[in-house]
Amino acid sequence: MKATTMINTVTLSSSTFWHHCTKPISRINLNFKIRASLTNMATKVERAIIVGGGRVGRALQDLGNGDDVLVKRGEPVPVDFVGPILVCTRNDDLEAVLDATPKSRWSDLVFFQNGMLEPWFQSKGLGDADQVLAYFAVSKLGEPPTDGKTDTNPEGLTAAYGKWASAVAARLHAGGLSCKVLEKEPFQKQMLEKLIWICAFMLVGARHPGATVGAVEEEYRSEVSELIAELAAAAAAEKGLVFEDAMEDRLCAYSRAVAHFPTAVKEFKWRNGWFYSLSEKAIAEGKPDPCPLHTAWLKELKIVEGITVT
Incomplete structure (x- = not known):
């Protein structure tokens, strides 16, 4: 979850970390x-x-x-x-x-x-x-x-x-x-939780220009809570698993720990694009969109115009 990405934990990036020869060691x-x-x-x-x-x-x-x-x-x-x-x-x-x-x-x-x-x-x-x-x-x-x-x-x-x-x-x-x-299943649950965190907080933040992760958690909690619930339900149904209780509390706690991080929807293919692909698949099969709020906000921000997720 280049990221630094959160990951984002940040998102992991490829810039140099310690440069022993040219910079003094603190x-x-x-x-x-x-x-x-x-x-x-x-x-x-x-x-x-x-x-x-x-x-x-x-x-x-x-x-x-x-x-x-x-x-x-x-x-x-x-x-x-x-x-x-x-x-x-x-x-x-x-x-x-x-x-x-x-x-x-x-x-x-x-x-x-x-x-x-x-x-x-x-x-x-x-x-x-x-x-x-x-x-x-x-x-x-x-x-x-x-x-x-x-x-x-x-x-x-x-x-x-x-x-x-x-x-x-x-x-x-x-x-x-x-x-x-x-083991595989507990790891997959945590991987999906982290994916939900970055997709939800970055998208809600993008709707409020200049909002940091901390601002989303504090000022737009109702929006991000609704989106977390929607994405979690879609991921659970797609992967056939049950998440542990109190996901929202865990994700908001992490947001407080990295409150200064800026928000932006990036690396669409690797992040929000997966949830959008679930929506496209369901609609193509004549089924309801499992992530209607997510889809609506992507369209509101013109993030999915002209994008086909494969």
Whole structure:
């Protein structure tokens, strides 16, 4: 859920994180790096390939033992390497990442992106791909990551799924960040909740120019609550699952934790586009739109004019 996206947790981006050679290391950053190094002495952090030299990619590299391989834009992913491949690029760069990765290594890819990736996974034959919901933010160059803990989830929200999930969790724990290892269904529920958060808050915010995430939560709560309920019902019906109670409370708590984030509807294909595709499918089959409010507001903002979701 490029994102930084929330993710958005922010949305993960590909800009450089720590630039050791050209910028002085701040005291807080130095303390973070010393703490991570000391933790790594006692905790084995799996060697990894990290694709993407931006803020998140550099942060993950600094949580390693110094033997990771950093792959930048356009560079091939090594074939003779045992370990996870942590993909920290923009969603629109995923096609290029896959092209640069030997097919024999596809099962080792771990995706840190925000949004709905499942249709893309299926189109590429990736099946049950490893994923991470990264609820930590790397705000700018030279800053250590900030954990996305909230008043409803003080234990932290970051979660990992797949065969390399434990390795990812160990790496994040080395830097004092939280990370849960989840099975498929609990992870899918959390992934969908994060998708609902970004789709609902960004769309409501876009209806009120200049509104931050915090303003949406505080001033337009009734609008976002109605949209959360609608999107949650549509996602539950499509995926055949039941969400845990109090979703709205959890999503609003997260919004308070990142209240300063601006709002805008971006990366339509990977976010709101999935819900709009459910609407298009239902209407084409002569059924009621499962997301009528979502559709109406997309049209009000002229976001779906001329767009065909595939």
